[in-house]
Amino acid sequence: DTGVSQDPRHKITKRGQNVTFRCDPISEHNRLYWYRQTLGQGPEFLTYFQNEAQLEKSRLLSDRFSAERPKGSFSTLEIQRTEQGDSAMYLCASGRDNTGELFFGEGSRLTVL
Amino acid sequence: GESVGLHLPTLSVQEGDNSIINCAYSNSASDYFIWYKQESGKGPQFIIDIRSNMDKRQGQRVTVLLNKTVKHLSLQIAATQPGDSAVYFCAENGAGNTPLVFGKGTRLSVIA
Numbered sequence: 220d221t222g223v224s225q226d227p228r229h230k231i232t233k234r235g236q237n238v239t240f241r242c243d244p245i246s247e248h249n250r251l252y253w254y255r256q257t258l259g260q261g262p263e264f265l266t267y268f269q270n271e272a273q274l275e276k277s278r279l280l281s282d283r284f285s286a287e288r289p290k291g292s293f294s295t296l297e298i299q300r301t302e303q304g305d306s307a308m309y310l311c312a313s314g315r316d317n318t319g320e321l322f323f324g325e326g327s328r329l330t331v332l
Numbered sequence: 333g334e335s336v337g338l339h340l341p342t343l344s345v346q347e348g349d350n351s352i353i354n355c356a357y358s359n360s361a362s363d364y365f366i367w368y369k370q371e372s373g374k375g376p377q378f379i380i381d382i383r384s385n386m387d388k389r390q391g392q393r394v395t396v397l398l399n400k401t402v403k404h405l406s407l408q409i410a411a412t413q414p415g416d417s418a419v420y421f422c423a424e425n426g427a428g429n430t431p432l433v434f435g436k437g438t439r440l441s442v443i444a
Contacts (some may be wrong), residue, residue, distance in 0.1 A: 221375070221377070223375075252431060252432075254434075258339055258439075260436065260437070261423075261434030261435055261436055261437050262376065262421070262434045263434070264431045264432070264433065265430055275431065294355050310375055310376070310377075319364040319366065319381065319425045319432065320366060320378055320381060321366075321432055322376075322378065323368075323375035323376045323377070324375050325373075325374055325375045326374075326375050
């Protein structure tokens with residue numbers, strides 16, 4: 220257990236529905252990252268926050284994807300109007316400034332029917 | 333031996349043998365590298381890291397080697413155990429605190 224919590228661990232939804240994932244990072248970490256991982260691939264960077272500021276969001280896959288970290292602690296990743304191609308594992312990681320190591324949660328697996 | 337699967341390169345080793353997993357990275361400006369282990373259904377787990385001012389770093393049963401000339405990273409696991417069976421990813425961090433970029437991964441299978 221790395222100390223990064225993700226919820227829910229599994230989500231099955233119908234195409235067109237909205238889904239939201241939550242990540243609680245390690246409390247003293249000011250950086251929070253979202254990655255997506257599909258079968259047989261390495262994690263793919265989506266977006267990240269330093270405290271409450273979203274520093275990079277150009278890698279979000281489409282305008283259906285959005286992320287927030289309103290108080291600089293937990294974060295949410297929302298996918299609107301889900302499509303079957305959104306089926307993947309969504310991973311959250313946290314880390315400190317000036318270190319590169321990221322601590323990953325166990326992921327939230329999304330299945331879009 | 334080593335074989336290429338449908339999705340991931342696979343390395344099969346006998347229990348007790350040493351394993352070497354290789355990775356070619358892409359960004360010559362990267363100054364920090366990490367190896368992660370990922371078991372089925374779990375998130376990546378940190379194994380060992382190395383900065384670009386080093387060419388070798390050792391941990392418990394693991395060694396990472398960095399060759400910046402050819403942009404190559406390797407992970408050596410000594411006395412491989414069944415619990416080492418997993419997918420191993422190398423990740424690089426471009427100069428500065430840019431987000432980690434992951435490689436494709438190698439599946440390690442340990443034969444008891």
